Amino acid sequence: MGSSYRAPLEDMRFALYDVLGAEQLFAKLGFDDASRDVLDAILQEAARFTETVLAPLNEIGDREGCTFDKATGDVRTPRGFREAYEKFVDVGWSGLVSPVEFGGQGMPHLAGLPLKEMIDAANLAWGNFPLLSHGATEALLHHGEAWQQDAFLKPIVEGRWTGTMCLTEPHCGTDLGLLKTRAQPREDGSFDITGTKIFITAGEHDFTENIVHLVLARLPDAPAGSKGISLFIVPKMRVDRDGAMGERNAVRCGALEHKMGIHGSATCVINFDGAQGYLIGAPNKGLMAMFTMMNTARLAVGLQGLGLSDRALQNAVRYSRDRLQMRSLTGAKFPDKPADPIIVHPDVRRMLLTCKALVEGGRVLGYHGASLVDVAHHAKDAGDRQQAEALLGFLTPIVKACLTEWGVECTYHALQCFGGHGYIAEHGMEQLARDARITTLYEGTTGIQALDLMGRKVMQQQAVGLQVFLGMIEEFCNAHANDESLAEFIAPLRAKAAEWQALTMQVGQRAVADADEVGAAAYDYLFYSGYVALAYWWARSVAAADASSQSAAFKAGKRETARFYFARLLPRTAMHAQAIASGAGALMAMPAERFGD
Amino acid sequence: MGSSYRAPLEDMRFALYDVLGAEQLFAKLGFDDASRDVLDAILQEAARFTETVLAPLNEIGDREGCTFDKATGDVRTPRGFREAYEKFVDVGWSGLVSPVEFGGQGMPHLAGLPLKEMIDAANLAWGNFPLLSHGATEALLHHGEAWQQDAFLKPIVEGRWTGTMCLTEPHCGTDLGLLKTRAQPREDGSFDITGTKIFITAGEHDFTENIVHLVLARLPDAPAGSKGISLFIVPKMRVDRDGAMGERNAVRCGALEHKMGIHGSATCVINFDGAQGYLIGAPNKGLMAMFTMMNTARLAVGLQGLGLSDRALQNAVRYSRDRLQMRSLTGAKFPDKPADPIIVHPDVRRMLLTCKALVEGGRVLGYHGASLVDVAHHAKDAGDRQQAEALLGFLTPIVKACLTEWGVECTYHALQCFGGHGYIAEHGMEQLARDARITTLYEGTTGIQALDLMGRKVMQQQAVGLQVFLGMIEEFCNAHANDESLAEFIAPLRAKAAEWQALTMQVGQRAVADADEVGAAAYDYLFYSGYVALAYWWARSVAAADASSQSAAFKAGKRETARFYFARLLPRTAMHAQAIASGAGALMAMPAERFGD
Structure with missing residues (x-):
């Protein structure tokens, strides 16, 4: 059986057209x-492909691995999996948001998002193969020489080859400054790459005849630490400067990891043996090159x-309407049935509405x-581009951490709605929970996102992105200051925006005296920010729905969900604000040895 | 490799002797x-058995199932698994807390708890086999006729047979009133039992020659619903009234469930075919008989x-002290190493201290x-017994729901400390997370615990258990009113206790007008209660440590963890209080069809 999936086209269109214009x-x-x-047309075709081709493979992928x-x-x-990839390429989706000059369709980044979301919902493990190609595409696009783009970028955009990102080594993941893979110059200008990389998603597979690895390694004379890391293109099958594919390169998969979930995704140990x-x-600028693709990669994992x-919510809603168990506390709602469907129970509704509001x-x-990726790259005005870049940098860790932690939370609630049946493989809910668990780990753990937000985007960049976002909130609140129908949302939103500003100042001041205050506040600050940002988008969603030509039921649904959000989820900010206010002391006092044996 | 386990004897002794007397x-x-x-002596031997016999089997159990x-x-x-069970029986632990007259050791219930906790930590899946025997023991002890106790209870206490609880059917879990299994009287006074039960833990196995199923079923003339359910003893091998084991009964395992975790635990479909x-x-009083063993069964799952x-915390602490990654924000703490151990980072400490405070x-x-189980059964004074019973009823859903949800949370944090390595089976952390996931589902989901607390223990029983607990808090606060060293805990504890009382009144009043207010508040009320209860125990732990002969380091550790708890976790009450205050409206407004397709 497994879980099923239906692409939420109506709500996707609403988000795209009505809310985001x-x-x-x-x-x-x-x-x-x-x-x-x-x-x-893209939405329609994407729904068809993901619902009928990818979704049915999800359970098979988990079982077979x-x-x-x-x-x-x-x-x-x-x-x-391979046949699905061929269909994906045939439709031309490998190049949907890539430039036309490299064989892509030149669509904006935002236009690719619903497809991305559908793929992740339908089959997360499968989706990692094209996702990694996307990372390689960006690296080649922004940093590749012309011949490299011709030789490597085009085949990837066309889907004939796929890409990988080879960063992690056994002793270093977050701290890439420690990496040991070596690059030795050859006389022809190329390099011998030697080292072992782990956790390489899509590192080896049977989809395509070649795989283009983007590998972080050290040149012989490189400075120590993170300033001595360079980026290299290392194809599985050798490719010369004319793009001709030659014999096998000295790149080999050494093992597959046994994981909690995403079994259909190949997580490889890759050995480079003088490849x-x-x-x-530029030499020694590899980490900077990686950073250029970090925003989109992190947003992409958020979408997962x-x-x-x-998907979890959809199945939980269906189950909660079908499963008969106990009577409503206010009297039988379906007296002709042996019991009421569990969706009548407030606590089941709490779980479903939590998912609905977060989704x-x-x-x-x-x-x-x-959308900020598009603005940052394509706005005519340099100031607009700069502002979008700042806001993008500020929001990226929030989107990544919140959407993935909410993914863990929502798959949890949805499974819980199934009771003991949720724990049984047959219903497919436990697979969703296991698959979701990777998303708060890879592409920077939640803690790393929090540190990026608090340390880099707030402290180092003086929270310029926050100011842009607060400006958006103020503009919205002012525009609807006299709108009675939105007053219930505008007032708390204004209050939270002011508190957000104040908390930011507070942490900033404390951090001057003690750098640990940054790390101590980071996690709670990120989630505080996420919940206020979501309050803004919920208020705007209600306003957008009311102003749209959507049905009365649709508009009512948005308002009911927004009310639930403000009543039941926004209060989480109170907990985060108190934790932030408590400072670093309670975290740092205990000596390491006292944590346990 | 997998994860390792060391029995926390020092802290167990502290909890038993210093805090609980x-x-x-x-x-x-x-x-x-x-x-x-x-x-x-029990603690020592239990530690040896669980660390050396059970813990090493944990990973094997998961892999083999x-x-x-x-x-x-x-x-x-x-x-x-079977050999471990034989050792367990040889030591006499199957009867540790059972009465001497039935072959047990007659120890108090509380004395069995550390052993229980160690078993669950070492090997949850294995632990379910003896656990289910414990449930059957209680049913036979409190409701069995003399011959039934001789024939069935003794072999279970001695570990020669095991027991099960057969409640759930495919269409009913929570709502047992719907069950369909039938009992047809025979001429000899026994019954023919026919029906299918699912999710039967330890329903079939190779540990013992017989298995005693306790089965809920309906007599022919039984009233509809939950008032027409009776309890039956149905052994796998027939047993006559003299206790002699005969031929195979018409009881058969029809399938094993494929589960997210606890693979080593046999979760069976059991078919009764005129068994x-x-x-x-008494006839039609089966559900009441089940209720007598509910408190201990739920406390037992909380212990899981x-x-x-x-166990998750222990492994995360070890990893966080070993894993070198990045430098402390306040400057290198181990300049001679290539990076600092991650335990220097505030956010890693946040996760570890959260687990430590909750554990x-x-x-x-x-x-x-x-301990309340012992008082309720054995106190000399009837008033003491009654008071303990009320407090036990009030605390049981809190203990079950909080300890299991915290189990999910702690295994989450601990896995997160490992970064991507936590997602790989090799380290064993993901197994702990998968195993923990069952505990919030079986023996009544978290939502059911919340409803039991709010509906039965607060509304129906006028929160008499709460008043007992508030009395304990007040007594403690008064006794330490002038204790400067505890002032930082006493003041917030007093405030929370007052708020707890007020919230209880508030919900009670609203529920008079709308029964859905009970269900709408239940989840948040339960966790609000759990965090205040924990604040009390943390304050008492600091007081108990200070008054004890424990080392200075031990005392400091308790105080540091308590401070963390009050600063970082007790603020969760603010979120729960706001959610409770928001009432049922936001939960109940949306019609069922609007939740999604």
């Missing part, structure tokens, strides 16, 4: 081809959390983040 | 054999959450609950 935005940014007709042939180093993906590679970007949350609000939050 | 309590209740020497032979209906447990059974207790939390505080909370 995607049509007007794309026109303003010069994306002439991204008309509503085109976008709707990828298999590793120790003798050859080959990896076989689960039944049907031929090409330097991409969102997709899983939505629909999170969708706008995530899509808005993606 | 177990020695004095046992003496007062007339347990003359439960001296400190005896208890310490139980296997089902469709042809015979037999279930094989994982390698080593011979004996009525236990506690055990897993502790050590939760241990006292859980053990205290267990």
Whole structure:
């Protein structure tokens, strides 16, 4: 059986068109081809593909997993995965948001988001294969020389090859300054790459004839630490400067990891044994090159959390309407049935509405983040670009951490609605929970997102992104200051925005005296920020729905969910604010040895 | 590799002797054999058994799982499980807390708790086999006729047979009033039992020659709903009234469930096909008989959450002291190493201290609950027994729900400390997370615990248990009113106790007008209660440590953890209080069809 998935096209369109004004935005940014007709066609086709091709493979992927042939180093993906990839490429989706000159369709980044969300919801493990190609695409696009783009970028955009990001080593993940993989110059200008990388997603598979690894390594004369890391292109099959594919490179999968979930995704140990590679970007600037693609990669992982949350919610709603158990406390609602469906019970509604508020609000939050990528790259005005860049940098760790932690939370609630049946593989709910668990770990753990927000975006960059966002909130509140129907949301939103500002100042001041205050506040500050941001998007969603041509039921649904959010989830900010206010003392007092044996 | 486990004997002794005064309590209740020497010997031997026998089998159990032979209906447990059970029985632990007259050791219930916690931490899946025997023991003890006790109770206490509880059917779990299994009287006074039960833990296995199922079923003339359910003893191998074991009964395992975790635990579909059974207790009073064992069963599942939390914490602490990654924000703490151990980072400490505060505080909370079972049964004074019974009823859903939800939370944090490595099976952290996930589902979901607390213990019983607990808090606060060293805890504790009282009144008043207010407040009320209860136990722990002969380091550790708890976790009450105050409106407004397709 497993869980099922239906693409939430109505709410996606609402987020895109009614809340975020995607049509007007794309026109303003010069994306002439991204008309509503085109976008709707993409949505329709994406729904068909993900619902009928990818979703049915989700359970198979979990059960079969990828298999590793120790003798050859080959990896076989689960039944049907390869064929699904071929269909994906045939439709042209590998290049949907890539530039036309490299064989892409040149659509805005935001236009690719609903497809991305649907893929993640339908089959997260499968989705990691094209996702990693996207990372490689960006690296090559922004840092590749012309010949490298011709030789490597085009085949990836066309889907003929896939890409990977090879960062982590056994002793270093977060702290890449410690990495040991070496690059030795050859006489022909290329390099011998030697070292072992772990946790390489899509590192080896049977989808394509070649795989392009982007590998962080050290040049012989490199400075120690993070300032001595360079980025290299290391293909599985050797490729010369004319783009011709040659024989096998000295790159080999050494093992597959056994994981809690995403079994269909190949998580590889990759050994480079004097493999031929090409330097991409400037020497010793590899980490900076990685940073350019970090925002989109992190937003993408956030979308994974969102997709899983939505799928989990859909199944929990269906189950809660079907499962008969006990009577409503206010008297039987379906006296002709042996019991009432569990959706009549307040506590089941609490779980479902929590998911609904986080999913629909999170969708706008995530899509808005993606729209900033387009603005930052394509706005005509340099000031607009700069402002979008600042806001994007500020929101990216919030989107990544919140959507993934909410993914864990929503898959938890949804499973809980099934009672003991949720724990049984047959219903597919436990797979969603296991799959969701990776998202708060990879592409920077939640703690790392929090530190990026608090340390870099708030402290180092004086919270310039926050000021932009607070400006948006103020503008919205002012525009609706006399709107009776929104007053219930505007007042608390204004109060929270003021408190957000004050908390930011408070931590900033304390951090001057003690750098640990930054780390001590980071986690709670990030979630405080996320919940206030979501309050803003929920208030705007109600306003957008009311102003739209949506049905009365749709408008009522938005308002009811927003009310639930303000009544039941926004209070989480009180807990985070108190934790922030308590400072670093309670965290730092205990000596390491006293934590336990 | 997997995760490791070391029994926390020092903290267990602290909880038992210094905080809860177990020695004095046992003496007062007339347990003359439960001296400190005896208890310490049990602790030592339990630590040895669980650390060296059970813990190493934990990973094997997960990997191998139980296997089902469709042809015979037999279930094989994982390698080593059966031998471990034999050792367990040889030591006499199957009867540790059972009465001497039935072959038990007659120890108080509380004295069995540390052993229980160690078993759950070492090997949750294995622990379910003896746990289910304990449930059957209680049913037979309180409701069995003399011949039933001789025939069935003795072999279970001696560990020669095991027991099960057969409640759930495919269409009913929480709502047992819907159950369909039938009992047809035979001429000899026994019954033919026919029906299908699911989710039967330890329903079939290779540990013992017989299994005693306690089965809920309906007599032919039974009233509809929950008032027409009777309890029956249905052994796998037939047993006559003299206790002689005969041929195979018509009881058969139909399938094993494939679960998210506790793979080593046999979760069976059990088919009764006219199997011979004996009525236990009065006809149509089966649910009431089940209720008598509910408190201890729920406390026991709470302990499972506690055990897993502790094991997860232990491994996360070790990893966080070993794993080198980045420098402290306040400058290198170990400049001679390539990076600092991650335990220097505030956010890692946040996760570890959260677990530590919930584990050590939760241990006292859980053990205290267990001590009430002893008082309720053995206190000389009827008023004392009654008061303990009321407090036990009030605290049981809190202990069950909090310790299990905290188990999910702590295994989450501990895995998170490992970063991506936590997601890999090799480290064993993901197994702990998967195993913990069942505990908030079985023996009544968290939502059901909340409803039991709010509906039954607060509304129906006028919160009499709460008043007892508030009395304990007040007594403690008054006794330490002039104690400067405790002032930082006493003041907020007093404030929270007053708020607890006020919130209870508030919900009670609203519920008079609208019964859905009970369900709407239940979840948040339960956790509000849990965090205030934990604040009390943390304040008492600091007081108890200071008054004890523990080392200065131990005392400092308790104070530091208590401070963390008050600064960082007690603020969760603010969120719960706001959610309670918001009422049922936001939960109940949306029509069922609007939740989604």
